[in-house]
Amino acid sequence: MEARLQELKKRLTEINDLHAAAALLSWDQSTYMPEGGAEARGRQIATLHQLAHEKLTDDRLGRLLDDLKSYEQSLPPDSDDAALIRVARREYERAVKVPASFIAKFSNHTATTYNVWVKAKAADDFSLVRPYLEQTLEYSRELASFFPGYEHIADPLIDYVDEGMTAKKLQALFGELRKRLVPLVQAITEQEPVNDTCVRQHFPERDQLAFGELVIRQLGFDFRRGRQDKSPHPFMTKFSLGDVRITTRVKENDLTEALFSTIHEAGHAMYELGISKKYEGTPLANGTSSGVHESQSRLWENIVGRSRPFWRHFYPRLQKVFPSQLGDVDEETFYRAINKVERSLIRTDADEVTYNLHVILRFDLELAMLEGRLAVRNLPDAWRERYRSDLGIVPATDSMGVMQDVHWYADTIGGAFQCYTLGNILSGQFYAAAKRANPHIEEEIARGEFGTLHQWLKENIYQHGKKYTADELVQRVTGESLSIEPYMDYLTKKYTELYEL
Amino acid sequence: MEARLQELKKRLTEINDLHAAAALLSWDQSTYMPEGGAEARGRQIATLHQLAHEKLTDDRLGRLLDDLKSYEQSLPPDSDDAALIRVARREYERAVKVPASFIAKFSNHTATTYNVWVKAKAADDFSLVRPYLEQTLEYSRELASFFPGYEHIADPLIDYVDEGMTAKKLQALFGELRKRLVPLVQAITEQEPVNDTCVRQHFPERDQLAFGELVIRQLGFDFRRGRQDKSPHPFMTKFSLGDVRITTRVKENDLTEALFSTIHEAGHAMYELGISKKYEGTPLANGTSSGVHESQSRLWENIVGRSRPFWRHFYPRLQKVFPSQLGDVDEETFYRAINKVERSLIRTDADEVTYNLHVILRFDLELAMLEGRLAVRNLPDAWRERYRSDLGIVPATDSMGVMQDVHWYADTIGGAFQCYTLGNILSGQFYAAAKRANPHIEEEIARGEFGTLHQWLKENIYQHGKKYTADELVQRVTGESLSIEPYMDYLTKKYTELYEL
Structure with missing residues (x-):
């Protein structure tokens, strides 16, 4: 044997x-x-x-x-x-x-659809890409059909990246989350809007990149086993457990773009870099699911990277790099600027609180299309309707609406969005467990020390790679099953204080 | 069909x-x-x-x-x-x-030998690597034995990279070349040595790289289909006919290192970039042989890049980049510095005239080892003897002698060196043909125009890729078979004038 x-x-x-x-x-x-x-x-x-x-x-x-x-x-x-x-x-x-013939025709189809989407988005004309998206929906159902025995037609597509998850479980979870987020957003956006002009000044690219690399080095990203380069869209990629790379993009008139994408991708990378070397070259040497992966990027980006203790340490250092831009801006003003909550149209630019509403509505629309309750031709209307009800704002164009994300135009309909909100939920749950085990984590962070948190994540999550499923991992690490409570506690506490609700 | x-x-x-x-x-x-x-x-x-x-x-x-x-x-x-x-x-x-089992054991062996060579060279102790080199010799003979019917045991190893070439043909060619080069070197080195301190000043890396890229862009290297990066050893590599890259290394105290390696590798790259697109993805989309490949790097590096017309155009531009270093150095002094001939020990640093003697002696020693006339244990002595007789200089250490080149320690003994001198010979023959077809080439070069030469090379050599063998190509392009005469004419004329022989 x-x-x-x-x-x-x-x-x-x-x-x-x-x-x-x-x-x-x-x-x-x-x-x-x-x-x-x-x-x-x-x-x-x-x-x-x-x-x-x-x-x-x-x-x-x-x-x-x-x-x-x-x-x-x-x-x-x-x-x-x-x-x-x-x-x-x-x-x-x-x-x-999955038959090879299906893979061939589907990958041809997505390549074409992607190119049509680029043009349709530029022309702001959904009708150009609509027939392709209808075909994508057919192919997505066909792909699901190769895995008979599911309860919901989206289940095989979800299970592919988030093993063990089902539409039913997610609907319950996301439904409850949405019910609590909508009034929170409502309450926040009734307040005076935060002034975030301090992060919208001119920040030279080279200094932004240097500061971002200083930050992630201190978080524990090992540049002997990775690097950062520039690319049109930020991503993390891995060639082996000794070579995990991230990319970023810089906007010189927005300090938050490169910095938080760098921390986000470094979070993904540290997960992969923390996997036990004994799994090298095997399928165990990967993050266990999309949701757990996203929990690590969001834990570092948001829970750590947008926290008061983090900036207690880093803000004076940032001021030194940008004295003319930030020398006169106090820490509180900066902290409020990077945590500004607002009703907005673009998911990838959204703040921590509204972000999940962007995701949940996409998830719900996916399920409706897969179930046959929503035709692709009615998708733009349904999109607008959900933005109106959930975020109180409606896109003026389909480019800013239903055509904003690449996902449906480059892969299946179904399976691609749930990980973002799952990741947020899990980040809250994991971080709460880390704090229970190490009550002084935030005092350490305020001193610029991230070793205890990083080590806890390595021991409890990273090292195992794909050995445990997401469900098993959550149970092992937190002693309970997946729950939105720690994440909602985190959000509510942080934003109640910030917005004096 | x-x-x-x-x-x-x-x-x-x-x-x-x-x-x-x-x-x-x-x-x-x-x-x-x-x-x-x-x-x-x-x-x-x-x-x-x-x-x-x-x-x-x-x-x-x-x-x-x-x-x-x-x-x-x-x-x-x-x-x-x-x-x-x-x-x-x-x-x-x-x-x-070639049996798969042979490939496996040989590639394991060369990986080990390479590592031992690095240590042996650093320790200046040939005895450490000797047993590995003896095994390499055995493996080289074994590899040849899979191709029965050869006249000389080196033939299959040579034919692998220079199809149609044989030890016998090369011995005749190289023997004649050596007979003429030894007295030429003798005559030159009897003259007062050239003062080349002007190229040995401090030249900042960034400016060197920018100037080198300016030069090769003007020669015709297309940066939309390639790029240059830094690496420990310069090389050219190709991922498709639309993506051919070169690397260089910079010595800040030697202007010639990066500049001529950049032109050299760009010569290799322009060959690949000039292959007809209709061959993309097939084995025809490659240079036809190592020798012809080397002819293109050396034609651009030496015949063009170290010529008077080339520097008539570029020297004022170089002076503008390095005004404090070269502002007071006249063109003639610079031209003589970059064409300095001297008896030296290291092949890769050698000038145009002595270079071939370094190569020919390695080629002869390879044949002697493969024939069994020379044992590996006697190689260092034989090496010193040939340096004494051909170059009038003897390495004090084996690191500077028999261990200087990686070739024998990372691949077979046999097949790796002939291409360098074949390339020089062919560069002379091809360039003479180009001049016959376009008598005004050198006037154009003096104006910084390289289009006629580049176009002629594309039409006659590059576009064909591997369609014609080297022999067929030489015959088609020059109307004659391989000959050392044009190359010897070129060398003799250039250096007789330069050294007033």
């Missing part, structure tokens, strides 16, 4: 290496590639994914997993090898259920 | 894409990769090459080539498809002759 297990690991490492190579080709495409490389690069990335898919769906891998079934059952369920076989089987079974 | 040909192209493109991905992983390793990425990166590159090898040696590819044999014979020999099938068959047949 030892030999079979080695053979399994060897095959999985090959698959891992093909994906890692494709990831490097994509990273290069977004950072350094000259324009002339675009055409061949697309083909090369597709070739690598195609070969990885062939290797993952190889019959011999299936037989190996069958052979290892009794061995797996003989192992303690908590053992690394049992987890490896379980995760590998899950990936194999998912992959073999 | 059309369907079979398409199937062949599809398979070849997959192989091409795997190699291109591996090339990007290597480029990244030398330029931006954080140190923590090293371990997995080595494995990932190996995985990609391994998969490419499996695809190249796939029986189905062999059957496809068999099926296409009669089709190939029905085509005009000059057609692209016939060339594609011929080159693909050559690569397939070479690959299937």
Whole structure:
């Protein structure tokens, strides 16, 4: 059995290496590639994914997993090898259920749809992309149909990135969250708007980048095992557990853009960098789910990075970097500026409180489309209606509305949005557990020390990679199941104080 | 047959894409990769090459080539498809002759040997690496033995990179060249040494890089289809015909290091960038041989880049970049400094005239070892003896002698050195042909115009990629077979004038 297990690991490492190579080709495409490389690069990335898919769906891998079934059952369920076989089987079974012909036609379709979306958004004309989106909806249902036995048609799409999650569970969770957020937003936005002009001055790119790197180095991002580059959209990518990179973009007239995206992506990166080296090259060497991944980026970006103790330490340092812009701005004014809550139209620019309303309405619209309750042609109206009811504001154009996010135009409808709000919920729950275990965390943060928090996250979350599912992890780490209470407590306390509600 | 040909192209493109991905992983390793990425990166590159090898040696590819044999014979020999099938068959047949087990053990061996060489060179102790080099010699013979029917045991190793070349042909060519170079070097070094202190001042890195990029942009390197980055050793690499990159390294106390390596690598890059787009993704989309490749780097670096007309145009511009260093240095002094000939020990630092003697002696020593006339234990003595007889100078240490070049310690003994001198010979022959076709080339160069020369090289050499062998190309382009005369004419004329011989 030892030999079979080695053979399994060897095959999985090959698959891992093909994906890692494709990831490097994509990273290069977004950072350094000259324009002339675009055409061949697309083909090369597709070739690598195609070969990885062939290797993952190889019959011999299936037989190996069958052979290892009794061995797996003989192992303690908590053992690394049992987890490896379980995760590998899950990936194999998912992959073999989807016909290669479907993958080919769907990836052609999304490539075309993406290009049409770019043009439709620029022309502010949803009708251009509508037929493509209708086809995407059909393909999304077809993809779900390869996984019969689900309760809700969105479940297989959600389960793919957030294993164990279902539409039903999320609807309950998100419904309750929305019920509490709408009045909170209402209460806040009845107050005098915060003046955030202090972060909207001119901040030279080079200084912004240097300050951001200083911050994340201090949080614990290890530049010997990673780097930061610039790209049109910020992202985190991993080539191995020793090489995890992030990118950012800088707006010289907005100090918050690069800084918080840097902390956000560093949060993702520290999760990957904290995974136990013993999992290198295997499917266990990944964050366990999209939601848990997002919990780490948001914990560092928002709960830590937008907190009073964080800026107690960093604000004087930031003032030194930008003396002419911030020398006369006091810490409280700055703190209020970076935590300004407002009714706005664009999800990615939204504050901590309203952000989840942007996500939940997309999630609800996805479910309605997949269930057949909402036709794509009625989507723009439904979008406006939900913005009106949830955020009290309506987009004047579809570019600012239903066409703002790339997600539906570059992948399935269903499965892509829930992780953002799940991540917020989990960040509150994990952070509360970290504070219970280490009551002095915030005093340390105020001194610029992040080691205790980082170490707690490594020990409890990062090191395990994909060994435990999100549900198992939450139970192990917090002693309870997924709950919105700690996150709502955090938000309510922070913003009640800030806005004197 | 059309369907079979398409199937062949599809398979070849997959192989091409795997190699291109591996090339990007290597480029990244030398330029931006954080140190923590090293371990997995080595494995990932190996995985990609391994998969490419499996695809190249796939029986189905062999059957496809068999099926296409009669089709190939029905085509005009000059057609692209016939060339594609011929080159693909050559690569397939070479690959299937070498057992996978040999490749595995040899690549393990060279990885170890390389690491031992780094230590042995630092310790200046050849005895540390000697047993590994002895094993390399055995492996080199074993590799040759997979290609029975050769006249000289080095032939298969030479033919791998310089198709059609043999030890016998090269010995005749190099022997004659050496006979003429030794007295030329003798005559030059009897003169007063040239004072080159003007290029040994402090030249800030940023200005050096900017000037080098200005130069190659003007030569015709297209930055929309390539870029330059820094790396420990300069190299050219290609990911597609639309993305060809070069690297350089800068010494702030030596103006010639970055500048001429930039022009050299740009010469390699312009060759690849000039290949016809119709060959993209196939094995025809490569330079035809190592020797022809080197002819293009050396033509641009030496014949153009170290010429009087070139500096007639660029020297005033260089003076403007470095006014305090070169403002008072006249063009003639600078021209003599960058063309200084001297007896020296290190091949990569050698001038145009002595360079070939460094190469030819390595080539002769390789043949002697492969033939069994020279034992590895006697190599350091033989090395010193040849430096004494050919260059009139003897290395005091083996680090400066037999251990100076990485080649034998990272690959086979045999096949790696001939291309450098072949490249020089060919650069002279090609340039003479270009001048015959366009007698005003040098007047144009003196005006900073390189379009005529670049266009001639594209039309006659670059566009064809690997369609013609080096021998065929030389015959087509120059109307004669390989000859040292144009190169010797060039050297003799240039240096007779320069040193008033």
